[in-house]
Amino acid sequence: MPATSSASGSLLSINLVKSGRTKISYPASLVADDGVRLSVRAAWASDGVRDFGFVRFEPGDVFTEHYWRDRWYSVKEVRTADATLKGWYCDITRPAVVDGTEVVVEDLDLDLWVSADGATVLRLDEDEFEESGLAERDPDAAARAVQALDELELLAKRGKLTELID
Structure with a gap:
């Protein structure tokens, strides 16, 4: 699939x-789009602070997000x-769908957090x-989701997660 014609800095709408x-x-x-991986930069999109216990997302935080059209996750x-x-916050998703200036990503509930020093995964x-019932409704998608989570966890534990986005 060819890269989009949008120039770096163009405004896109991310829809989860x-x-x-x-x-x-x-x-x-x-930020970049090579036709397979789309990278964007966005400010923390929610009002106020979201405290997960292991990290806090708050106003002023900046997310550089990487979406793939052929992979079952975003980083x-x-x-x-x-x-x-x-x-790094990794969402397990169906492959991203990019249509003009709109990016649609279907969240499949599973996530992975990797601390800055890589010590916490x-x-x-x-x-x-x-509880989502995906395994019953769509066993293939559920299997792909678990496989994607396992893959990201393995990369993170080997200190190689950033190789996906460099």
């Missing part, structure tokens, strides 16, 4: 869909307003994934 509904939509600036590098690396929301 869950269970058939838009969970969140926010603007992002295009988001998270930095503070002063560019201090917090870590956490699998997240496995209970939500089980």
Whole structure:
């Protein structure tokens, strides 16, 4: 698939869909698009602070997000307003669909957090994934989701997660 004709810095709309509904939509600036991987930069899109216990996302944080049209995940590098690396938040998703200036990503509940120093690698929301019923509705998608989470976890534990986005 050819790269889009959008120039770096172009404004895109990122739409995260869950269970058939838009969970969140926010603007992002295009960083790069090679036709397979799309990279954007966006400010923390929610009001206030979201404290996960292991990391806090807050106003001023900057996310450099990488979406693939052929992979079942996205990787988001998270930095503070002063560019201090917090870590990487990885969403397990269906491959991204890019249509003009709109990017649609279907969240499959599973997530992975990797701390800035790489010492902490956490699998997240496995209970939500089980409760979603995806394994019964779409066994192939569920298997791909688990495989994607396993792949990202292995890369993170080997210190190679950043090779995906460099």
